[in-house]
Amino acid sequence: MTPSGPASAFAALHHRDEPLLLPNAWDHASAVALAAQGFAAIGTTSLGVAAAVGLPDGTAATRDQTLQLALNLGTEDFLLSVDAEGGFSEDPCRVGEFARELSVVGAVGINLEDGNGEGGPGPVALHAAKIAAVKAAAPDLFVNARTDTYWLGDRRSPDLARDTMARLDAYQQAGADGVFVPGLTDPEQIAALVERVDVPLNILYSPTGPTVAQLGDLGVRRVSLGSLLYRRALGAAVEALTDIRAGRVPKGEAPSYDEVVALGHQRHGCA
Template identity: 70%
Template sequence: MRHYTAPTSPADAVTGTVGHATPGAAFVGLHHRTGRPLFLPNAWDHASAAALAARGFAAVGTTSLGVAAAAGLPDGVAATRDQTLQLALTLGSGPFLLSVDAEGGFSDDPGEVAEFAKELWAVGAVGINLEDGLGPVERHAAKIAAVKSAVPGLFVNARTDTHWLGDGQGTLRRLDAYQQVGADGVFVPGLTDPARISDLVRHLDVPLNTLHSPDGPTLPELAALGVRRVSLGSLLYRRALGAALDAVDGIVGGRAPSGGTTPSYGEVQALARGDG
């Protein structure tokens, strides 16, 4: 089994070094550092993941929106199973720990979700994000249990959309069900109220993951509340797309592109070679 040593960088305060460990154990360890949540940026292709790793991030997630949009497919409707697995195959042997956003597992059948999780593990992923989409609690719990039975070492981050798609009602009931069947962490995107975050942290037995919001608590504030993982979701993909449009508008308007870093051709080539 390959071993993993996390990189050190100026971002060490949020990425961290976990030492010499198996990849699965290293990823778990990044969720259990008091006051230092795992800051997880999300990539959508090899270059974006390699660039983030080159900045020193110990772990990188994927974004289902970025994967779907890049393929011309809708997000959240189980249309990107093959594309998600192909990206995991591309990234799974990289110099970082990989967590894969798998929507709801691309099936309502727990056994099929478990088979997909086994494929992700086989290509090097150490984590999977499974969202309930406000579907039946029992069905999502069955998916989590099936994945943990099939691939015990895979970190299952169980997402509930009670705040993303609803008004927050039923959050505790869902999270209780998911942690009871073996979820390693739980994810509540859309939750930004500090008091509610603090209440959840006190209630849970597993790490809480929140989604960064420009209007929500800062990373230090989330750390103080006890959040153990902060994800960026599709933010970087959407910012990259926006930067491209801004550059085009500037050039058409007779202005030089501004407002962001532009890697050189050679730097991008270096990422493709793995020496970025």
């Protein structure tokens, strides 16, 4: 089934001359503020969602919070892709049901990772089954299938590239619309992977890795920021507090009180 409406528009963003730069928000205010910078699509960050409520990331603890955030954001003017960890269940049917709920509240994309929550990638067949269940339950939802081989595995392993490609092959066959390999920053390896996959490749931006433009030249179609913006926001808050305590004027810019209030007003359709 060919996606239509917002889902089609989101898929099309992965097939342009330049890669889709996807900023990741952690609440309503951050999402609206990022979208106001001209970004047509906004993702969520599972770390930001979890940390904001005092729960661990990657342990299937934030299903309700993630769905609530999608409900808050799904009616906004931007396209929404949700970071759903591993689907918040090891049961593919329950993962499919969660994806259907995301689609109902307005999300057009879902990010599903194959990390097992124990420091390594989980079974290939299980993740492929989750992807297939999502496509069956919510056919229009853009499934970005993430493998954590480079993120969690031994990057010195001679089998790493082969294991990564085997996983991506299985995920593509299961119906993934895109594939995501966080932790991969080597330009030659990225270019080789682009040549091997049949769907758009997503790479996690790293300040020490290629720029967004360089990733685009390598053939990467989507560049995610993950939890970077959330962590930078925390760092800026601590830095400002440190400056104030030391008698210095805080560096950087901050939106005014009224500007932040206006972000909330947008949620309720107020002028």
